[in-house]
Amino acid sequence: MQATFALPLRRAANPRALLAGALAALLPGLAAAQFTLAPLPYPSNALEPHIDAMTMEIHHGRHHAAYVNNLNAQIKQYPELATLSLEDMQRQISRFNMAVRNNGGGHYNHDLFWQLMAPEGQRGQPGEALLADIGKTFGSLADMKKRFDQAALSRFGSGWAWLIITPDRKLAITSTPNQDNPLMDLPDVQRGTPILGLDVWEHAYYLKYQNKRGEYVTNWWNVVNWNEVTRRYDAAMK
Numbered sequence: 001m002q003a004t005f006a007l008p009l010r011r012a013a014n015p016r017a018l019l020a021g022a023l024a025a026l027l028p029g030l031a032a033a034q035f036t037l038a039p040l041p042y043p044s045n046a047l048e049p050h051i052d053a054m055t056m057e058i059h060h061g062r063h064h065a066a067y068v069n070n071l072n073a074q075i076k077q078y079p080e081l082a083t084l085s086l087e088d089m090q091r092q093i094s095r096f097n098m099a100v101r102n103n104g105g106g107h108y109n110h111d112l113f114w115q116l117m118a119p120e121g122q123r124g125q126p127g128e129a130l131l132a133d134i135g136k137t138f139g140s141l142a143d144m145k146k147r148f149d150q151a152a153l154s155r156f157g158s159g160w161a162w163l164i165i166t167p168d169r170k171l172a173i174t175s176t177p178n179q180d181n182p183l184m185d186l187p188d189v190q191r192g193t194p195i196l197g198l199d200v201w202e203h204a205y206y207l208k209y210q211n212k213r214g215e216y217v218t219n220w221w222n223v224v225n226w227n228e229v230t231r232r233y234d235a236a237m238k
């Protein structure tokens with residue numbers, strides 16, 4: 001009896017445990033932080049030479065991290081954010097303020113973007129059904145890329161180009177400003193499920209390409225993870 005009683009006393013007296021308990025009591029806001037920055041799904045130099053390691057490190061470790069931190073700062077004003085998936089947040093984004101729209105959008109968009117690229121040998125090709133649908137909708141894969149490039153290049157300022165599945169299950173190309181995306185319930189957004197998206201903010205390419213957005217877009221096609229695009233297409237068309 002004596003031994004089992006003594007053990008918890010020794011644990012409670014551990015200064016590290018006492019410090020951790022005191023910090024948890026003093027900083028309850030930390031416990032509410034719901035959204036986290038996942039590590040890149042590959043090394044930061046895995047997309048070279050098309051996208052350089054430093055761009056990836058700054059883009060993920062500073063820009064994406066800032067969207068996550070700024071989104072978590074909004075949980076105090078909107079506690080319900082902590083109960084929503086990132087996708088559901090986009091679908092009802094009109095309920096929230098601009099900080100949630102910009103940073104919630106930024107977190108969703110970048111989470112998706114990292115997955116839509118892959119190291120050499122893991123990129124695959126568009127699946128059979130996706131390729132047939134691209135042919136039916138745009139003429140050919142090359143024609144789809146041309147249309148997508150136009151959307152990326154004509155987006156004035158910062159934003160994204162998207163290949164989406166519309167609510168009537170058709171492929172379409174669209175673009176959004178800032179960190180908006182096609183899931184958002186906003187009047188100026190062509191809505192649908194994104195299966196491919198390209199970040200055309202200058203922070204995505206400026207270190208390597210400076211003002212040459214066209215060159216960045218052309219080279220980006222080399223790193224597209226067609227396995228993931230196909231998986232998303234098949235899931236959306238089920």
Ligand SMILES: [Fe+2]
Nearest residue numbers: 063199201204
């Ligand atoms: Fe970005």
